[in-house]
Amino acid sequence: MSTDGPAQMADATDGIMVPLCAVFRRFLKKQGLKFTPERALVLDAVLAQGGVFEADDVDAHLRSQGHRVGKATIYRTLRHLQDAGIIAEVLIGGKQAHYRLTFGQPPRGHLVCIETGRIVEFDAPELERLRDRICQEHGFEAVSVQVVIHGISPEARQERSGD
Amino acid sequence: MSTDGPAQMADATDGIMVPLCAVFRRFLKKQGLKFTPERALVLDAVLAQGGVFEADDVDAHLRSQGHRVGKATIYRTLRHLQDAGIIAEVLIGGKQAHYRLTFGQPPRGHLVCIETGRIVEFDAPELERLRDRICQEHGFEAVSVQVVIHGISPEARQERSGD
DNA sequence: CTTGCTGCAAAAGTTTTGCACACGT
DNA sequence: ACGTGTGCAAAACTTTTGCAGCAAG
Numbered sequence: 001m002s003t004d005g006p007a008q009m010a011d012a013t014d015g016i017m018v019p020l021c022a023v024f025r026r027f028l029k030k031q032g033l034k035f036t037p038e039r040a041l042v043l044d045a046v047l048a049q050g051g052v053f054e055a056d057d058v059d060a061h062l063r064s065q066g067h068r069v070g071k072a073t074i075y076r077t078l079r080h081l082q083d084a085g086i087i088a089e090v091l092i093g094g095k096q097a098h099y100r101l102t103f104g105q106p107p108r109g110h111l112v113c114i115e116t117g118r119i120v121e122f123d124a125p126e127l128e129r130l131r132d133r134i135c136q137e138h139g140f141e142a143v144s145v146q147v148v149i150h151g152i153s154p155e156a157r158q159e160r161s162g163d
Numbered sequence: 164m165s166t167d168g169p170a171q172m173a174d175a176t177d178g179i180m181v182p183l184c185a186v187f188r189r190f191l192k193k194q195g196l197k198f199t200p201e202r203a204l205v206l207d208a209v210l211a212q213g214g215v216f217e218a219d220d221v222d223a224h225l226r227s228q229g230h231r232v233g234k235a236t237i238y239r240t241l242r243h244l245q246d247a248g249i250i251a252e253v254l255i256g257g258k259q260a261h262y263r264l265t266f267g268q269p270p271r272g273h274l275v276c277i278e279t280g281r282i283v284e285f286d287a288p289e290l291e292r293l294r295d296r297i298c299q300e301h302g303f304e305a306v307s308v309q310v311v312i313h314g315i316s317p318e319a320r321q322e323r324s325g326d
Numbered sequence: 327c328t329t330g331c332t333g334c335a336a337a338a339g340t341t342t343t344g345c346a347c348a349c350g351t
Numbered sequence: 352a353c354g355t356g357t358g359c360a361a362a363a364c365t366t367t368t369g370c371a372g373c374a375a376g
Contacts, residue, residue: 034330034375055365070333075366091254091311095341096365109293111303122297126289130272131312134285139317140274147310148254149294154302197350197355218341233358238341258366259340 020047020086020103027084038069042077046087046101052110052119054096092119092148107131109147115156183210183249183266190247201232205240209250209264215273215282217259255282255311270294272310278319 024043025035045061046053055074062069078099081087088102092112100108100121107127111120124147131145187206188198208224209216218237225232241262244250251265255275263271263284270290274283287310294308 029376032330036331036375038332068333071365072334072367073332076331089256091256093252093254109297111297111301113303114306120301120303122300124293124297126293127310130287130289130310134272134274134287134312135314137285138274138283140276140283140312140314141320142312142314143277144313145310147290147293147308149297149303149305150307151298151303151305157304192351195354199350199356201357231358234340235342235359236357239356 023103024081024084024086028080031083033080038073039077039080041067041069042074043081043086046078046081046099049101051121052090052092052098052100054098056096088144090148091146093150107145109149111149111151113153113156114150115159116153118153118155186266187244187247187249191243194246196243201236202240202243204230204232205237206244206249209241209244209262212264214284215253215255215261215263217261219259251307253311254309256313270308272312274312274314276316276319277313278322279316281316281318 021040021043024039028035028039041062042058045058045065048061049057055071055078058074058078059069059071062074078087082089082099086101086103087099090098090100090110092098092110106123106125108121109124109127111122112118127145127147131142134140135142184203184206187202191198191202204225205221208221208228211224212220218234218241221237221241222232222234225237241250245252245262249264249266250262253261253263253273255261255273269286269288271284272287272290274285275281290308290310294305297303298305
C-alpha cells in the first residue's frame with residue numbers, strides 16, 4: 001500500500017478489531033440489518049488496509065485471501081461502514097472513491113504526490129479550530145473537515161531530474 | 164448558481180476577462196496549440212460562472228447563449244484551462260468533477276451542505292502556512308492546498324425540524 | 327418464517343477516445 | 352500546407368440497481 005501514517009500502526013489494528021466488529025454489529029442491529037459472513041469479511045479487509053484505500057483494494061485483499069465477495073456487496077458494505085462512522089471518504093481526486101478508517105481517530109490531512117500517487121497522512125490539530133470557526137461564522141453544523149495538499153514528492157523530483 | 168463568495172464579484176470578472184484571455188492564448192501558443200472560437204466560448208462560459216462549477220454548468224451556459232460546443236471539446240478545454248493554471252479542480256465529492264477559477268486568487272476553502280449541496284467559499288489564509296509546513300516536513304514541493312468542510316446548513320437544519 | 331442479503335448481469339452516469347473532416351497559424 | 356481541433360458516437364470505468372434464490376434473526 002502506498003500510505004504512510006504518522007503513528008505507524010502495523011497491527012495496532014488488532015487492538016480495535018474486536019470492538020470495531022462489535023460496533024458494526026450494534027449499528028447493523030439498530031438499523032434492522034443483518035451481520036453476514038460477507039460483511040465480516042469486508043470489515044476484516046478494511047482493517048487490513050493501512051491508511052487510504054479504495055473499493056478495489058478491498059476486493060484484491062479478499063481475493064488474495066481466497067475469499068470471493070461480489071463487488072456489489074463490497075460497495076454496499078462500504079456504505080454501511082460509512083454510515084456506522086467506521087470509515088469515511090477521503091477526497092483526494094481521481095475517479096474512484098477513497099476511504100480511510102476513522103473510528104476513534106482525529107481528523108487527518110493528506111499529502112498526495114501528483115506524479116507517483118503516494119499518499120502521506122499527517123496530523124493537523126488546527127483543523128478542528130478552523131472547522132469550528134468557519135461553521136460558526138456561517139451557522140453550519142460541522143460533520144467533517146479535510147485538507148488535501150497536492151505536490152511533488154522527493155522521489156518524484158529525483159526521477160524527474162534523471163530523465 | 165449555488166455558490167456564495169466572500170468577496171462578491173458579480174462582474175468583477177470583466178476586469179480580468181481580457182487578461183485571462185491573453186493568458187490563455189499565451190499558454191496555448193507556448194504549447195503549440197491553437198486558440199479556436201470554441202475555446203474562447205468555453206473560457207467565456209467559465210468566467211460567467213461565479214464560484215464552483217462543473218462541466219455540465221459550462222455546457223448549460225453555452226446552450227443558454229445559443230452556442231453549441233461538443234461536450235468532448237468542453238472537457239478537453241477544461242483540461243487545458245487547468246494546465247494553464249486558470250482553473251483548478253475542487254474536491255468536494257460527488258461523481259462529477261468540480262472546478263473554480265483560480266487565476267490570481269488565494270487558496271480558498273469550501274463549506275458544503277450535505278443536504279442541500281449549497282457551497283460557501285471562505286478565505287483561510289492560514290492554509291498557506293500549513294501547506295508550507297507540511298511540505299517542508301516531508302520534502303514535498305507544494306502545488307495546491309484545499310480544505311473542505313462538510314456540514315449542515317442553517318436552511319437544511321430548519322427544514323429538518325419542520326418534517 | 328419473515329426480511330433482508332448475495333451475486334450476477336445490466337444499467338447509469340461521467341469522462342475519454344477514435345475517426346473523418348474542418349480550420350487556425 | 353501542416354498540424355491541431357471539433358463533433359459524434361462508441362468506449363471506458365466506477366458505482367448502482369433489479370432480480371431470483373439464499374440465509375440470518
